[in-house]
Amino acid sequence: MSSDVFTQEIIKDALVAVGYEMFDAMIRTSMSPIIYETTDFAVGVTDARGNLLAQGNGVAAFLATLDTAVQSTLLHYPKAGDVLPGDVIITNIPYEGGGTHLSDVVILVPVFHEHRLIAWTVNKAHWTEVGGAQAGSVSTNASEIFQEGLQFPFIKLYEQGRLNEALVAVIRANVRLPESTIGDMHAGVAAARVGARRVSELVDKYGVDHVVAAMDGLLDYGERMTREELARLPAGTYEAQDVVETDGVGGGPFTIKVKVTISAQKITVDYTGSCGPAKGPINCSYTGLVTGVRCVFKAITNPEIPANGGCFRLLEIICPKGTLISAQAPAPVSLYYEPLITAMDVMWKALAPVMPERLPAGHQRAVNATFVAGIHPDTKELFVMGEPLVGGWGGASGRDGDGGQFCCANGETYNIPTELFESRYGLKVEQYAFHDEDGGAGQFRGGKGVVLDYRVTADEAFVTYASSRTQVPPWGSHGGQPGSLNGLQIIRSDGSVSHHEMCTAVRVAKGELIRLTTATGGGFGDPRQRPRELVERDLRNGYVTPEQARRDYGHVAAR
């Protein structure tokens, strides 16, 4: 071997850096705060066959959406010459590769060297608006995909460098905010082209054969690193199940079941036995399921290895068609992330007993997506507030869970500062604090959930909310207690209180209070094993009430 091994390494690192560069390009070119602030997108590079080489992620739940989109594209365009230099493909079909819900649109750019297809650069981003029955293209009560917006079935947005004006005109005519939507579209194309240019530069500098060899090398490296980790995991078969409580239109609960088999060669994750589709929009596509499983797979192997297709060669996923988590057309999928997170959570729950060093107890397990709309009392303009909520993570071997953290499907997701929030929306935040509801006791405590109080200052406001873990709390591990629940309350002027798990456009009048509560995570280990000084510290910090200390921890106050 010569020092050429280092050139290979440098090409590999450069391919990974392309992911970061496209990530920055997406933030730079996007006009939608949901993309550049919430980073609800992912960018990546695959080889010619759709093997994932590198990915830049804003949220965890896009992990399988880029490579599978390329793989499905190749099924739509199977022959040489079907895809040409200058083409750009667009898709948001939930039921094929790359699919989640219609708002998440995939843009694919093939990279050619002379006439040889060598790579794809891809991104998937949450567009502001793709039409459909509800503004923002998300609802908690759709019954068919057709109510959720436009579908782009792996069509060419550009043909050999020429923009498909007819398609753009159709999009423009079918969405509420055409400028934003078309802006998002151009941002996606620009980011993918930045990556394509960088890959071409690598080919110019190092030669096509070296670059292709480095791609293969990168995949093999991912596999090698992952195999090392696999050998350390406890072989065996592990099972678990759990539920999504409701589908927003009166159905539920919906059970998701898993059987995980670990050997030194691979991990098989089998969801056979999970329930059928829901009427409401809580169906999840197979791509969504793959994403979820891959996330947990990364968590239990080595999260530090850059995610690439090589890592996932050792992962097998089984799920019959047409379940809640392998949805078929025309099932509505707006809230696909709640069953996706549940699918992750059951795999996590199945393995937690045997991998305490990698997997804490159950967490709040929900995005807790909350939307409030109304007319701003000062500017008299329409405001639409949309945000996910932080909650408690589970206790872990050796450490209490974190309080106030976004769920496992999020990632580089940020809460909205109260000072920005109050200036933008007709709502006043009265508290953003940990609550002291029962739950999560353990030798290592679950992290605290939060309570958020929004006082309506607009004349009226309309709240839409979707969650799970609203009836069945996060699970404890190794003898720890379950956590608490997610939920929404509306406290009316007359003192009456209504409770909600999923709701669409519920009216709240000026001066009334919207109270959002997120779950405290499950505990880890027997609470009676928690050292007295830690219980006393929790009492001083107010993480545990005197009543909870006595009941859950057997704490007797010093006289």
Place this chain on the structure above:
Amino acid sequence: MQIRAASDVGGTFTDLVFYDIDTGTGRCGTVRTAKVDTTPPNFEAGVMNSLAKGGVSPAEISFFAHGATVVINAITERRGVRVGLITTQGFRDVLEIARGNRPDLFNFQFHKPLPFVQRELRAEVRERTNYKGEIEQSVEQDELPGIVARFKAAGVEAIAVCFLHAYRNPANEVAVARRLRDLWPEVSVLASHQLSREWREYERTSTTVLSAYVHPIAKRYIESLESRLKAGGYRQPPYMMLSNGGIATVAMAKENPIAMVESGPSSGIYAAAHLGHLIGRRNLLVLDIGGTTAKCTLVENGEVRITTEYFVERTRRTPGYPIQTPVSEIVEIGNGGGSIAWVDAGGKLHVGPQSAGARPGPVAYGRGGTEPTTTDANLLLGRIDPKSFGGGEITPDWDAVRAAFDTLGRKLGVSGVEAARGVVRIANANMTNALRLVSTNKGYDPREFALMAFGGGGPMHAVALAEELKIPEVIVPVNSSVFSAWGMLLTDLRRDYVHTHLLPLTPENAPAALRQFRDMEAEAAANVSQDGIALGDTAMSCEHFADMRYQGQEHTVKVPVAIGAQGIDLAATIDRFHAAHQKRYTYRLPNPVQIVNFHVIARVAVPKPDLPRQQATGRKLGDTLIGRRIVDFDAHGVHDAAIYDGLRLEPGMELEGPAIVQEPMVTLVVPPGNKVSTDEFGSYHVHLRQS
């Protein structure tokens, strides 16, 4: 004769740079330097040592500027004091919830950084200001004695106060701070509005808490430095280097110590911009390679970018802690001379981010280090002169170095020398990626910039990096290993005022915008007179900027605001915004434009002599030749290279690689075909071979 001196306390070394001024002619003498070990925890001892080593008596000094790592060290080593926090009722957990983000996406054992104040020491009071700055509820003062009693009992030494919307109207914070000082005069009290007038309550709370955490320590440090200098006969108070590229009086530094958090890197960047200005290079990529990290930034049109979105301990895997204080925009990576090379389970070679530091240091130090570092690789490849290794004070342990690379090579299936080349290549690739982050990733083309490199390792790697990024010219300042300290002798007093005030930029609002700027100028003027600055008749000057955005968008762009006799020139300002937005974000919109933050930079010039310029004495290039040695230039081959004494080069001389230009602490590597000249300030210019 008078001496102007600056000292920069770094992690490993304390640098002193000084020159004398002939009081008769105003001419200044040669720039001299002294380097001594840093002396934690009593850093002032190292400063005094450096003066002694340089033969400078404090009594001779007319101007002394100082940059210290005391603030950043107290934070990263967790040596600050116990802090109590007081917040608006309902918001004490903001400090712990933080922003909720989890950058380490697939790690389910992720934990956010621990808050610097435990919940039991986070008190709430009933008070409220709304987003318009109107007081909805004034402070319930009765609650304060109880809080103070609790804090006293818990051993609190500093109190941080942060209320919602205090950036807009600090009245409630002012009232509480005043009452706290009455109740407990000995304690440090820091209210958020004294440190930041920007929105985002978590970031502002974190800023206030970290300021309180370091306040007593920074104050004690500055006071003991003052008294040591005074005891030595120095008659003025020293000036302290800030993170914004300016200096401040000790009074201001003691009040707002967090403003010193990145003083070292910022003075180097400021110095780079200043030197660039003198030599007509206004577009620079700046690279500072130290022992453990490499820092880079971009200077466009002579402007050092200042940001208040600064974090300590932030990586790709952890959110770190935000500090809303004006800091030069820097990308920092864990790649320096001491970075350790290692091979992972998949057979991949990595360099850094772990560093051998000063102890044990590189393998060649012979202090017990066995893991090869970038410095070791450069030594093995003949780039570093073994005779002047570590300033000539260390004889390299060659056996240990060869053994370390043979071991590394075996893991990779290559020879020891090939492994060393690989280490340099990987280190270069890491630094190239960092330079891309500040250039190509933000829409700049490196071909339009010169690369200015300094720090111990900058000149060693700069030409290879420029080649990779197609940068046409590399500039290495003379005495580049103490460049940061040198920068402090060039700076002026500077304070940045950044106020959040949402204002659509319309003709109707122009007077309000002007009023906001005038208010901030008045605050600046008041601070200057409070500081008791006596620097002759130099007046304060102000520059005006605004962080602006399109209505409906989030991200802002900082642009200079044109203020003329008629007030704010709206059309010119909005045009600048459109252009800057297009550059940064690739598009412009027809939307109305809004100001988010008003930014005033107030400067008071420090009188100082011009930098001395070198004259050619007619010395021949051959006279500067120290000798020749075999140097491995990796892809450019192994050559018998000429070694030049950099300090003897003169303007007008030109040399060509393969060559090495050396100073006692500096090695400039010049691969074959690249030409080097020097300018009248002694800096080296490498003109890259056009490929």
